[in-house]
Amino acid sequence: MNNLGAPVIELENVSYTYGGDALLSDVSLHLQPGSFHFLTGPSGAGKTTLLKLCYGALLPTSGRLTACDQNVAELDRDQMALLRRRIGVVHQDCRFLDHLTLAENIALPLMVSGKGEKAQKEDMDELLNWVGLGARQDALPPELSGGERQRAALARAVILSPDVVLADEPTGNVDWDMSQRLLRLLVELNKMGKTVLIATHDLSLIRAAKSQVQARVLRISHRNVQLAGADL
Amino acid sequence: MLLPDSRADRVVPPTGYTAHLTLFVSGAMAFLAVFALALSLASDRLAERWATELAGAATLRINAPADQMAAQTKAALDVLSQTPGVASARALTAEEQIALLSPWFGSDLPLDTLPVPQLIEIIEGEPGMDVAGLRLRLGAEAPGAVLDDHTRWRAPLIDAAMSLRRLGWISILLIGGATAAMITLAANASLAANAQIIEVLRLVGARDRFIAHAFVRRFTYRAFFGAVVGVLFGMIGVLLLPEASDEGGFLTGLGFRGLGWLLPALIPILGAAVAFLATWTAATRKLKELS
Numbered sequence: 001m002n003n004l005g006a007p008v009i010e011l012e013n014v015s016y017t018y019g020g021d022a023l024l025s026d027v028s029l030h031l032q033p034g035s036f037h038f039l040t041g042p043s044g045a046g047k048t049t050l051l052k053l054c055y056g057a058l059l060p061t062s063g064r065l066t067a068c069d070q071n072v073a074e075l076d077r078d079q080m081a082l083l084r085r086r087i088g089v090v091h092q093d094c095r096f097l098d099h100l101t102l103a104e105n106i107a108l109p110l111m112v113s114g115k116g117e118k119a120q121k122e123d124m125d126e127l128l129n130w131v132g133l134g135a136r137q138d139a140l141p142p143e144l145s146g147g148e149r150q151r152a153a154l155a156r157a158v159i160l161s162p163d164v165v166l167a168d169e170p171t172g173n174v175d176w177d178m179s180q181r182l183l184r185l186l187v188e189l190n191k192m193g194k195t196v197l198i199a200t201h202d203l204s205l206i207r208a209a210k211s212q213v214q215a216r217v218l219r220i221s222h223r224n225v226q227l228a229g230a231d232l
Numbered sequence: 233m234l235l236p237d238s239r240a241d242r243v244v245p246p247t248g249y250t251a252h253l254t255l256f257v258s259g260a261m262a263f264l265a266v267f268a269l270a271l272s273l274a275s276d277r278l279a280e281r282w283a284t285e286l287a288g289a290a291t292l293r294i295n296a297p298a299d300q301m302a303a304q305t306k307a308a309l310d311v312l313s314q315t316p317g318v319a320s321a322r323a324l325t326a327e328e329q330i331a332l333l334s335p336w337f338g339s340d341l342p343l344d345t346l347p348v349p350q351l352i353e354i355i356e357g358e359p360g361m362d363v364a365g366l367r368l369r370l371g372a373e374a375p376g377a378v379l380d381d382h383t384r385w386r387a388p389l390i391d392a393a394m395s396l397r398r399l400g401w402i403s404i405l406l407i408g409g410a411t412a413a414m415i416t417l418a419a420n421a422s423l424a425a426n427a428q429i430i431e432v433l434r435l436v437g438a439r440d441r442f443i444a445h446a447f448v449r450r451f452t453y454r455a456f457f458g459a460v461v462g463v464l465f466g467m468i469g470v471l472l473l474p475e476a477s478d479e480g481g482f483l484t485g486l487g488f489r490g491l492g493w494l495l496p497a498l499i500p501i502l503g504a505a506v507a508f509l510a511t512w513t514a515a516t517r518k519l520k521e522l523s
Contacts, residue, residue, distance in 0.1 A: 057435075077523055078439050085437035095432045099245045108243070112438035156436065 005033045006069065008164050008195045009054050014063035016049055023049045025223040026063070031164065031197060036190045036213045038206045039199040040228065041220035047199035050220065051166050054197065055087045056080050068163055085113055088157030088194075092169040094149045096141035102148075103128070103137035106156045113160060123159055131155045131185065147178035154185055164195040171205055179205055187213045243433060244426055244446045250418040254451055257414040258458030258507065259465075262499050265407045266466025269495060270473075272400025274486045279393035286386045290363075292321070292352035296376035304374040305350050311373050312354060317361030324351045349376075411455070411503060412510040419451055419514040423522075430522055444515035448508060455507030459500035467496055 007030040016024040023046045031037060039047050052058040053065060056072045065072050068086045075083060096105045107124055115123075128134045131151040141149065150170055157165055167186065171179035183205060190196045190213055200206065209215050217228040292312070296304045305323055312321035324332075329351060330341050354361075363381050370377040423430070433443050470487045488495065 055435075077519075078441075081434065081437050081439040084435065089435060095428075095435060097243065097429055097432060100242060104242065108433070108438075109436040111243070112433060112436055112442050160437070 007031055007066070008033050008068060009197075010064075010066040011053070011060075012064040012066075014053065014060040014065050016046075016053060016058060017061040022223055024053070024220075027223075027225050029218070029225050031195050033163070033195055034190065034193050035195055036187070036209075036215040037195075037197045038209070038215055038217045039197060039220065039225070040201060040203065040206065040217060043201060045220040046223060047201075047220055048168055050225070051089070051168050051197070051199050054164075054166055055089050056083060081112075085109065085160050086163045088160070088162040088165045090150070090153045090157045090165070090167040090170045092172045094141070094153040096149070096152070098141050100140075101137065102133060102139050102141065102144065102152050105141060106137075106152055106159060109156060109160045127155045127159055132181075146173040147175070147181070150174055150178070150182055151185070154182065158189060158194070162194070164197065165189055167196070167198045167200075169200055169202075170198065171200065171202055176204075180208060183209055183212070241446055241449055244422075244429065244450060246450075248422060248425060250422040250425075251450075251454060253418045254415055254454040254507070255458040255461075257418070258411060258455040258503050259462035261407045261411045261414075262459035262462030262503055263466040263469070265404055265499050265503075266463055266470060266496050268400050268403035268407060269499070270470050270486050270488060272397050272404070273488060273492050273495070275393045275396035275400060277489065279390050279397065282386060282389050282393060286382045288356040288360075290354040290356065290361075290379060290381040292354060292370070293378045293380065294350040294352065294374060294376050295378065296349075296374075298347070300376070301350055304376050305352070308352060308370060308374040308377045311366070311369050312352070315361055315366055315369070317357055317359065318366075319355045319357035321352055321354045324353060408502065408506055412506045415451060415455060415507045415510040416514045419447060419511040420518060422451075423447060423515060423518040427522060430519070434523075440516070440519045443519060444512060447515050448511045451511040452504050452508045456500050456504035459503035463496050463499050 009029070009031040011027050011029040014024065014027045014029075015022060027050070029050075039050060041047055049058065053060060054067065056067065056075070059065075059073055067083055070079070070083055072080070072083070097108070100108075103124055106127065110123060124137070125134070128137055131154060133148060133151055133155070136144065136148060139148075141152075144152065150173070154165075154167070154170070157167075165186065170182055170186070174182065179202070186196050186198065187209065198205075206215070206217055218225050219228040292308055294301060294304050294308060309321055309323065312318050326344075329348060330339070332351075333341055333348070363379065367379050370379060430443055473487055
């Protein structure tokens with residue numbers, strides 16, 4: 001694991017307020033290149049909000065957020081789009097386009113970034129085999145199981161070889177075996193040098209990961225992020 | 233930007249009522265535009281014909297008892313032959329006078345039994361004749377002669393034709409504006425209905441330009457194909473209009489002439505351009521709202 005260099009994502013005293021309510025307050029967080037983090041806390045604590053801030057879907061109300069050496073508050077929409085190509089995101093609900101096949105959904109980041117069809121085909125075959133979905137590439141998203149959807153979402157998140165992978169409750173809709181399979185894929189990505197941040201309330205997943213990877217566990221509590229203790 | 237990109241175009245679902253709305257609106261508007269264009273061109277031709285055919289011409293009418301008709305006609309022709317600015321003057325033959333009257337009285341008109349005035353056609357030369365002076369001389373030599381230089385009714389006719397042409401072009405502009413408005417509404421509805429798709433595309437790093445292009449291409453092609461169908465139906469309608477004829481006057485002959493038949497081919501291209509601009513504007517605005 002490589003922890004050298006400037007943080008890939010850096011929050012300095014970041015607060016986020018919505019409708020007059022502070023959802024996050026004065027959060028400071030550094031994600032070093034190649035690090036592996038879990039973000040945990042009860043439902044509604046602000047895990048998803050923090051992830052959305054990290055990939056620019058929300059902007060901080062105050063404080064400074066830097067992602068891939070760029071201050072997200074200063075980016076225009078085009079620059080934000082380019083930043084998102086460097087940050088892979090896996091959502092709990094996967095967010096597929098149901099009228100496109102699995103392969104087309106996974107290839108979306110390649111398509112929007114203007115990569116050629118030949119490059120897409122090569123990247124796709126490799127990636128589909130990696131997530132074990134080579135035989136399902138022509139299926140439509142509604143035809144997939146929860147585990148297949150999550151693996152496909154992970155494949156889509158990493159197809160552009162991003163610097164960071166953010167996963168929001170990636171194992172929320174899958175059984176234990178599938179959650180372990182997904183975890184192994186995320187650990188493999190980390191070993192390839194990717195920074196990984198997983199938001200989850202599943203403590204058993206965090207315990208299982210400890211034997212595979214050196215992970216920092218962060219807990220959201222009282223609208224702030226703290227390093228979790230050994231009681232996990 | 234408008235080159236088809238089958239994979240990129242698939243990111244927006246192909247169905248939805250906006251697709252049918254765009255096709256129908258562009259088709260209907262193109263159909264109407266064909267008729268407005270035909271009206272404009274026909275009015276233009278009419279104005280030009282009236283202006284050129286009637287300008288430089290005058291008619292002399294001899295109203296005289298039958299026994300004086302030949303003498304007064306000869307006297308009038310003599311005066312005209314000596315009048316500066318008159319290029320030629322000739323008395324219409326009985327057959328020509330019957331042809332002029334037949335639309336109203338039928339072709340078997342017994343002209344010799346009717347007190348029909350003798351008509352003399354006058355063609356003006358350059359620099360033109362002194363109408364007032366000619367009237368005075370004719371009054372002295374042929375008291376039954378009435379000179380009509382057409383100015384009294386030529387100007388309003390040309391004005392009417394020019395107004396018709398203006399109306400035709402205004403109609404085309406209104407059709408273009410209405411098409412733009414309808415396509416803007418359809419594009420906005422489509423963008424709103426596909427907000428989740430836009431969100432996913434943004435999530436994976438799509439720029440606004442990529443998203444807008446997917447919508448713009450779709451609406452532009454739909455508008456183009458709808459307009460092609462509309463123009464084809466419009467052309468069939470124009471072809472079925474009655475041919476220009478003397479009996480029909482200026483209400484017939486509203487179709488196209490010569491190279492004018494090619495002009496409707498521009499309508500789908502202009503329709504596509506209108507759709508392109510309308511969708512691009514709507515998409516740019518909507519994407520800004522959705523950010």
